[in-house]
Amino acid sequence: MKLNYVASFISGLLFGAGLVVSGMANPQRVRGFLDIGGAFDPTLAFVMMGALLIMALAWRTQKKLSHPLFSTSFEIPKTMPVDWRLISGAILFGVGWGLAGLCPGPALVGLVLAPKKAILFVGAMILGMGLYRWVEQRLFSKSLNQN
């Protein structure tokens, strides 16, 4: 078995475990964070602090590496301007996040913790991703063909 698959699997395991430990697998707690006028729950802010602390260190380490330990090159998004797609995507995402208190990671963990409910969200989320690809294909296939 190749080491890079093992690393990706372990990373997924750790991510899922972290979501459960942090309480973020519970949509009610996430919604509580977004409910500043009501039953506000600040836990998500502590989750962000913990995650950002470790990742800030990871980016510092990354700068010192010429390539990832198990791979030949870094696949990191290039610096691009803030555009209407980013802004409208974030708005739509936020509406969905607020409606249910779910984002992609916790929803996938939900498939094992609350399968009957989570499957509805995850199914619709995959459909939404497919719908986006359909739109993307129609919007951008022309410009790709010209290249």
Added chain:
Amino acid sequence: MMEIWNRAQPLQGFTGGMMIGAACALMLVLLGRIAGVSGLLARALKLTYPPALDLLALVFILGLPLGGLFINQIIGSVEVIYPNEDLILISAGLLVGFGARLGSGCTSGHGVCGLSRLSLRSIFATGIFMLSGFATVALMRSLGLSS
């Protein structure tokens, strides 16, 4: 004010957050990849344009719920409260899936990996989806809708 801190779980949140950060750090330092769950899910399911098979992404996506299940067995079943209305779950899922792809990321990709790198796009995306989430929950409250 006191009741807020009765609800909150700052220590669990911070610990789980560090686990999530460590998972993202492994992906970056070992594999050179961004641990954004929406992007990895789309790649695992070939919902990208152009479509391409991404086994590393698939392995991560399989690990995520298993890690959640495993830790849930160890620390005892955590509380998971989902919205009652199926229609809310489905519409939220559609918005989250479409919005995350349009906006090039979700809570993990922008909120953890991008913010910690001080990416301008991620700072904008995270700020916007949080505001959009706050507004959605506030609007639902004023309309007397609970999730």
